[in-house]
Amino acid sequence: MVDVAQATILQASPDESRAARRNMITRALVRNVTADSGPSDALFHFEQEMADQYARNRISFSPIVLALILILAVMMSFIGDPLWAASWGVGVLVLHLAATVVCRRYTALGPNQRSLVDWKNRFVVVEALYGLGWAVFPFLFPMTGAADTLIGIDVVRFATVIVFMSLSALVAAPLPAAAVASTLPIAIGLGAAHMVSPSLIDMMVAFCALGAEAMLLYLTGQLNEQYAQSLVLRAEKDAVLAELEQGKAVSDEARRRAEAANMAKSQFLATMSHELRTPLNAILGFSEVMRNEMLGPIENDAYKDYLNDIYNSGQHLLKLINEILDLSRIEAGKRELREELLSLVSIAQDAKGLLDLKARQKNIKVSEAFEEHMPKIVVDEQAIRQVTLNLLANALKFTPAGGEVALKVGRTEGGGQYISVRDNGPGIPADELPIVLSAFGQSSISIKNAEQGTGLGIPIVQALIHLHGGQFVLRSKVGVGTEAIAILPAKRVVSAFTDDNRTWALMRARKPAQLRKAS
Numbered sequence: 001m002v003d004v005a006q007a008t009i010l011q012a013s014p015d016e017s018r019a020a021r022r023n024m025i026t027r028a029l030v031r032n033v034t035a036d037s038g039p040s041d042a043l044f045h046f047e048q049e050m051a052d053q054y055a056r057n058r059i060s061f062s063p064i065v066l067a068l069i070l071i072l073a074v075m076m077s078f079i080g081d082p083l084w085a086a087s088w089g090v091g092v093l094v095l096h097l098a099a100t101v102v103c104r105r106y107t108a109l110g111p112n113q114r115s116l117v118d119w120k121n122r123f124v125v126v127e128a129l130y131g132l133g134w135a136v137f138p139f140l141f142p143m144t145g146a147a148d149t150l151i152g153i154d155v156v157r158f159a160t161v162i163v164f165m166s167l168s169a170l171v172a173a174p175l176p177a178a179a180v181a182s183t184l185p186i187a188i189g190l191g192a193a194h195m196v197s198p199s200l201i202d203m204m205v206a207f208c209a210l211g212a213e214a215m216l217l218y219l220t221g222q223l224n225e226q227y228a229q230s231l232v233l234r235a236e237k238d239a240v241l242a243e244l245e246q247g248k249a250v251s252d253e254a255r256r257r258a259e260a261a262n263m264a265k266s267q268f269l270a271t272m273s274h275e276l277r278t279p280l281n282a283i284l285g286f287s288e289v290m291r292n293e294m295l296g297p298i299e300n301d302a303y304k305d306y307l308n309d310i311y312n313s314g315q316h317l318l319k320l321i322n323e324i325l326d327l328s329r330i331e332a333g334k335r336e337l338r339e340e341l342l343s344l345v346s347i348a349q350d351a352k353g354l355l356d357l358k359a360r361q362k363n364i365k366v367s368e369a370f371e372e373h374m375p376k377i378v379v380d381e382q383a384i385r386q387v388t389l390n391l392l393a394n395a396l397k398f399t400p401a402g403g404e405v406a407l408k409v410g411r412t413e414g415g416g417q418y419i420s421v422r423d424n425g426p427g428i429p430a431d432e433l434p435i436v437l438s439a440f441g442q443s444s445i446s447i448k449n450a451e452q453g454t455g456l457g458i459p460i461v462q463a464l465i466h467l468h469g470g471q472f473v474l475r476s477k478v479g480v481g482t483e484a485i486a487i488l489p490a491k492r493v494v495s496a497f498t499d500d501n502r503t504w505a506l507m508r509a510r511k512p513a514q515l516r517k518a519s
Helices: 002-009 018-030 041-079 082-108 116-135 147-171 176-194 200-270 273-291 301-331 344-354 356-361 381-398 430-437 444-449 457-467 500-510 512-516
Strands: 339-342 365-370 377-380 404-411 417-423 471-477 481-488
Touching (some): 041 147, 041 200, 116 147, 116 176, 356 381, 457 481
Antiparallel strands (some): 339 377
16 A cells, blocks of 8 residues: 555645645546556555455455345245245345355455455456345335235335435445345336336436335435545555654664664774873973973074974873863773772862862862761762862853852752862853763853853763763853753762771662662
8 A cells, every 4th residue: 555655645735735635646546547548556555455455345245235135035925925024035145145245255365465456356246136136125025915014114124225325325434336236126126016017206216216116326426435545545645654664774774874884983092092092191391391491401592482382282182182082981981990989079179289279370269068967878979079070170161250159068859968069250141051062162251351262161061970870961051151060879878877998888788789889
């Protein structure tokens, strides 16, 4: 059915409405596109689906029709001649079973084993024979008797025939020719039965029978169009699903390649530590020896300036490479945590002390607020120290002279611990926060108003905190400032009411894997 949808949808322009496209598809399915061309593939598939629907209808209605035939045969044996009623019942029952068997044989064959034209002709023939069998039914009723009795018999006969004509039309609706072959003989038989002894009422009943046939054929045509429309909608749905599946497959493949490329990059950088650092260390070492004139004076001042530039550029490049390598090792899964039982307050105090000189040079006040009686926590000291230094360095970098930076350490509501660094710098626009959190990302205001960095400090902080199983939160408002919060989970906190060393030993004995690596 996907081919049907593709063959027909392509004929509609993109600007047409969905309803117009469906009408175009329906017209393409139910008739040839050109008068002189043979049946299109779409028409062939449509007719095959209609034949399948007819066979399914005939098989599904078979038990109901079988029961009604038996009931009518028994009823007619009491009203009319029992022998004729039994003969008619057996004959119609055989025709009904023959039609059902033909449909079952059709459904048992594969699509490539069927000759659609031959099978449609068989369907029309069995429906015509079935209709002829029912055409005899009106003649089974008594033709003479009291007037009231005859009127009652006429009503029952007319109602019964109309019900079975409707049922036959419903079953054969997917094949209009079969519907005509099934219902027309019944209508003619009903009209002929009333014309045996013509009266005004009999003539009216005969014309009503033909009118009912015309109405049923019209309704059959409408039902056939509904079948066609349902096939079109199903074809469109299958086409859309196929496109979605194809798009998903392409997306998954692109994502897999991107992840593989990113992992290859991270693994490459993670293994390039020695190759990148060794030449830089040589450059820094020799430039420092020459700058300090350890092997003799340098009389040319320009050379001294060049050496200073070489040394400073090498330091900057080494810092950049170290940050790239740190982030790459984390992304490649090669950064293992060397966990210890430490005080988060002590780490924060040490980091603040290392950056006090830089704060004084910019006349920035660094305030501290440490919660008292903080229990110790199991962390990688180097990683948490790097987190604190990066957050403080960023705050000092982007805070103007005379500003303030606040360093806080405390407990979370869930029992964890956090380190918070807040400044009153220019702030970050809300739409640029994802950029700042990405590697090499910098906000536009920071680039304009502060010294530029590598853009790796915050991503490294975020990666190290996630490696500990924690959470990193960045809040900012333009013109007010920025607050960075590194949150460590409660499972890493050691209770203050237990002996620290004993608790640490128990934790190592129970969960050594979780203590060697962050979950």
